[in-house]
Amino acid sequence: MPTEVLTGAPSATGAAVEPRAVTGWRASWRRPVVRLAVLGAVVVALVTLYLLTDVPGSLAFALRIRSLTVAAMLVVATAVGVSTVVFHTITQNRILTPSIMGFDAFYLLISTVVVFTLGSTSFLRLDPLVLWLVQVVVMLAFSVLLFTWLFGGRRRSIHLMLLVGIVLGTFFRSFTEWMQRMLDPIDFQVLSDAMFASLTRPDPLLLTLTALLVAAGCIALLPLLRTLDVLTLGAPAAIGLGVSHRRVVMALFGVVSLMVAASTALVGPILFFGLIVANLAYSWAGTFRHAWTLPTAVGLGMVCLLGGQLVLERALGFGGTLSTVIELAGGLFFLVLVLRKGAR
Amino acid sequence: MIALENVTKRYGSTTVVDDVSLTFGGEGVAALIGPNGAGKSTLFSLVGRLLTADGGRVLVDGRDVTTAPSRELATTLAVLRQDNHVGARLTVGDLVEFGRFPHCGGRLTATDRDHVERAIDYLGLEPFRGRFLDELSGGQRQRAFIAMVLAQDTRYVLLDEPLNNLDLRHMTDMMKLLRRMADELDKRVIVVLHDINFAATYADRIVAMRDGRVVADAPAREVMTAEVLRSVYDAAVDVREIDGRPVALYYS
Numbered sequence: 001m002p003t004e005v006l007t008g009a010p011s012a013t014g015a016a017v018e019p020r021a022v023t024g025w026r027a028s029w030r031r032p033v034v035r036l037a038v039l040g041a042v043v044v045a046l047v048t049l050y051l052l053t054d055v056p057g058s059l060a061f062a063l064r065i066r067s068l069t070v071a072a073m074l075v076v077a078t079a080v081g082v083s084t085v086v087f088h089t090i091t092q093n094r095i096l097t098p099s100i101m102g103f104d105a106f107y108l109l110i111s112t113v114v115v116f117t118l119g120s121t122s123f124l125r126l127d128p129l130v131l132w133l134v135q136v137v138v139m140l141a142f143s144v145l146l147f148t149w150l151f152g153g154r155r156r157s158i159h160l161m162l163l164v165g166i167v168l169g170t171f172f173r174s175f176t177e178w179m180q181r182m183l184d185p186i187d188f189q190v191l192s193d194a195m196f197a198s199l200t201r202p203d204p205l206l207l208t209l210t211a212l213l214v215a216a217g218c219i220a221l222l223p224l225l226r227t228l229d230v231l232t233l234g235a236p237a238a239i240g241l242g243v244s245h246r247r248v249v250m251a252l253f254g255v256v257s258l259m260v261a262a263s264t265a266l267v268g269p270i271l272f273f274g275l276i277v278a279n280l281a282y283s284w285a286g287t288f289r290h291a292w293t294l295p296t297a298v299g300l301g302m303v304c305l306l307g308g309q310l311v312l313e314r315a316l317g318f319g320g321t322l323s324t325v326i327e328l329a330g331g332l333f334f335l336v337l338v339l340r341k342g343a344r
Numbered sequence: 345m346i347a348l349e350n351v352t353k354r355y356g357s358t359t360v361v362d363d364v365s366l367t368f369g370g371e372g373v374a375a376l377i378g379p380n381g382a383g384k385s386t387l388f389s390l391v392g393r394l395l396t397a398d399g400g401r402v403l404v405d406g407r408d409v410t411t412a413p414s415r416e417l418a419t420t421l422a423v424l425r426q427d428n429h430v431g432a433r434l435t436v437g438d439l440v441e442f443g444r445f446p447h448c449g450g451r452l453t454a455t456d457r458d459h460v461e462r463a464i465d466y467l468g469l470e471p472f473r474g475r476f477l478d479e480l481s482g483g484q485r486q487r488a489f490i491a492m493v494l495a496q497d498t499r500y501v502l503l504d505e506p507l508n509n510l511d512l513r514h515m516t517d518m519m520k521l522l523r524r525m526a527d528e529l530d531k532r533v534i535v536v537l538h539d540i541n542f543a544a545t546y547a548d549r550i551v552a553m554r555d556g557r558v559v560a561d562a563p564a565r566e567v568m569t570a571e572v573l574r575s576v577y578d579a580a581v582d583v584r585e586i587d588g589r590p591v592a593l594y595y596s
Contacts, residue, residue, distance in 0.1 A: 092431050226450025230442060232432040236394055236425055241496070242418030242446040288432040 032285050032292040039284065039299040046306040054314055065201070070306070071211070072202040072267065077277070077301025079214045079263035082221065083256040084274030085281065085290065085297050089231050090249050090256075091158050094282070095337050097274040098260045100162060101146065102169030104269030106139050109172045111194045116179045120190035132206050135265035136213075143257040151250070158249075197268035197323035199305065206266055213262040217255045221294070224252065228290040270323065272330025277301045279337065345369035345405060346391060346421070346500055346534070352399035353386055353556075360386045362556035363400070369500070372526025373533045375547035375564070377540055379577050382553040384536045385426065388504050392423035404500065418446035422498040426505050428489050430477055436488045437473045440464055443495030463495035467521070483514040490518075494525070501525065503535045507542065515539075519546040540581075540592050544568045552576040565590060 028034050047070055055062045087098045114131070115123045146168070150161040180188060221228075227248055230238045239245050264270065281297035282288075308326060312318045346368040353361040361383040368374055376384050389395040391402050393409045402409045404421050422443075430439075440463050444456040452460070464470055467487045477485055486506065493501055503522070507515045523546050525531045537543045543550050543564065550567040552560040554576055560567050567573075568590035573581040582593040 094431070229450060230445050233430055233442060237428065239394055239414070240392055240418065240423045241442060242415035244414045288434060
């Protein structure tokens with residue numbers, strides 16, 4: 001076969017970049033499976049460290065309490081990591097998170113409305129299951145409505161949808177603030193507790209329900225892993241390769257909404273965490289394939305949450321401030337990403 | 345056979361493709377020419393199901409592109425657009441493997457790997473196989489995308505301005521390659537071109553569009569006349585015969 005037509009004279013750079021022979025641990029370190037295994041080992045080590053060290057009283061009691069926290073972390077790390085990576089692929093943009101659609105704002109709005117109308121005593125006496133259900137259903141309904149309105153119609157624009165999401169999020173936030181100003185100080189105190197994500201001591205029933213929803217989301221994604229890979233080429237190329245783009249993106253967005261809604265209703269709003277985890281996952285996995293980036297994002301999420309909790313709680317002696325620290329780090333990371341993108 | 349039947353597309357009140365009826369598939373290489381805004385890319389998008397027509401229909405081997413299963417269409421029709429920006433870091437090998445997605449859904453069999461090998465070999469991309477797309481020159485990247493289309497192994501290949509950003513030698517190489525795809529691999533290549541001399545030299549048939557309508561559709565040689573080209577581009581074009589081939593001189 002005459003192949004010289006286009007190869008005629010290989011460019012100087014082409015000849016220089018012969019695949020270098022890499023052997024030994026360097027070569028295996030490049031393989032995603034090895035990297036994921038190392039990450040898994042780190043997670044297991046951190047879990048063991050968290051569960052078994054620094055036990056003040058009965059080990060059985062400590063294990064019961066702490067394993068709940070670890071389970072909550074796993075659920076949140078999965079929901080946030082997976083949803084963010086999938087969201088990045090759908091939107092072809094790596095500095096967004098699903099919360100940009102106003103999930104957190106909506107969560108705060110619902111909590112504020114409940115405290116505003118019922119008062120903090122009723123809010124505290126409210127069955128957490130009822131509140132969780134209301135939060136999940138309302139957040140899911142909101143995102144599905146927004147999505148079918150802006151993406152299901154003829155316009156089909158992801159960017160328009162994001163823009164409307166941001167505008168609505170800002171509106172909800174302002175409305176929430178306005179209501180919070182009119183609360184009496186005690187009600188506000190109770191509400192501000194709900195404003196920051198808390199991973200410690202989750203309600204076991206809610207944790208189970210959230211875990212089930214998140215697991216269902218993950219299972220729904222399994223057959224779509226390779227289609228997700230094709231979507232990294234962008235919508236036109238994916239359509240050219242036979243992906244029913246609109247149907248697939250609708251399904252993916254549904255899964256993302258479900259995961260984010262469930263985990264936000266469980267622990268509270270988390271804004272930037274997914275951003276750190278997803279972007280670290282892309283460089284750690286070293287491949288664009290979702291079969292590797294998705295579990296890597298979950299593993300890195302566990303490392304961030306567990307490592308952060310260990311450092312804050314055991315080394316520094318602060319309790320319950322993990323989410324604040326992660327949001328701060330995530331916010332800074334977001335700025336770095338934006339500035340770096342702008343410079344290029 | 346790709347058949348367009350009275351296809352119309354409007355953006356708001358502007359009609360970009362106006363009642364076009366065409367068939368492709370008889371000849372190896374067909375060139376689509378015309379001034380900017382003539383509706384060439386829109387026509388491609390309509391065939392490639394990126395847009396839906398406001399009137400008429402597009403049939404590929406007798407099946408309507410809007411209703412036929414997308415995966416199946418992708419095994420007979422490949423479309424390469426002008427701008428192929430990929431955000432993620434992919435290697436040339438990864439990209440070419442994507443061409444097999446319509447056939448295997450991403451799980452490559454021995455046959456699929458064979459197609460990938462042949463496509464890489466056909467475009468002389470073996471030395472760049474492990475390189476990331478953003479480390480390639482414009483010409484190399486263009487070839488990588490053509491290799492993906494080739495691995496897709498479709499009868500019809502639609503290419504929107506594949507000569508964009510290529511230098512003289514690579515332009516000629518690209519046209520020779522398209523010619524070979526038609527002659528050796530029995531593909532039907534339909535290509536949007538701006539340089540009419542390339543169209544005249546390498547295409548069997550030239551379809552000229554202007555203002556959303558087909559204004560000329562004939563064997564290459566018949567389109568290469570001063571009158572036809574003037575009516576297409578609304579500019580004075582001198583056509584001379586050099587070594588028995590018509591050459592358009594539009595440098596004035």
